[in-house]
Ligand code: GLY
Ligand code: MN
């Protein structure tokens with residue numbers, strides 16, 4: 001990947017907006033700009049980018065070797081033991097005064113320390129915006145992640161049994177996701193059965209799924225730092241008529257939105273396509289979330305496919321299409337694929353089957 005080019009684009013942004021430099025502390029954006037691995041839980045790490053396009057990755061001794069081995073396009077600066085990050089950033093930034101920072105990724109305490117050293121201005125989501133358009137190599141990584149989760153799902157369904165617990169089902173799926181090449185889970189696997197399936201983010205429990213209940217599985221892995229995100233709903237035993245109907249409506253809504261997705265449609269319009277199908281069948285109040293979201297280094301990123309996004313989708317956006325119907329005390333269904341927007345329409349990146357599966 002061309003990290004120098006990405007850093008160059010940030011530098012152009014800094015010049016255009018009158019910044020001398022910026023401090024990047026969102027670990028996903030640091031990864032996007034330098035290929036340096038995420039170091040979760042490590043406070044001592046930041047990327048400084050000057051308006052001249054020089055990138056300096058400031059790390060503790062703990063992360064130094066890995067940062068040197070993995071990062072591209074940035075010099076690696078090792079802090080002295082016990083040296084506060086903001087002190088080193090001040091040295092790295094030379095005479096810079098007006099410096100941007102990512103307000104979503106700086107604690108109140110760090111802000112207090114940094115503002116004694118710099119004239120700080122919030123930079124908002126400029127880098128997140130750049131990440132919304134994927135290049136071919138990013139798409140390849142996303143497809144690798146999806147390949148692992150698709151194959152894992154195929155292997156898992158033959159091992160699902162009426163009467164097994166949600167945790168047992170999740171562990172089966174997670175085992176296969178690792179075996180198929182997932183380097184990490186993209187998020188905590190969701191398995192929610194029967195009345196619990198109305199929790200869109202329901203964590204697997206000891207509840208046993210049976211008696212024709214719908215069970216929502218939502219799962220994904222990372223490959224070379226990029227995420228997959230898939231939902232499928234399986235029936236444990238022969239389903240009741242109402243849930244069969246709900247399944248078919250969700251699938252109809254999802255297919256309608258996938259057919260409508262193309263460059264130029266807004267997130268709001270695309271959300272409206274899925275919502276109209278569900279509303280048309282009288283289930284509108286049970287579709288309690290947006291239709292989709294961008295996926296990349298983060299499992300949830302821009303652009304959103306919901307009623308608040310009036311921006312148009314563009315080629316290279318990778319978004320989920322994941323309508324759902326959740327009827328309290330009864331059950332829920334969600335079906336989720338990932339698509340990439342192209343000039344003339346889109347390409348569905350998820351291959352796993354969507355017909356009604358009864359285990
Ligand atoms: N995996 C969470 C979601 O689909 O948004
Ligand atoms: Mn999902």
Ligand code: MN
Nearest residue numbers: 229320322336
């Ligand atoms: Mn999703």
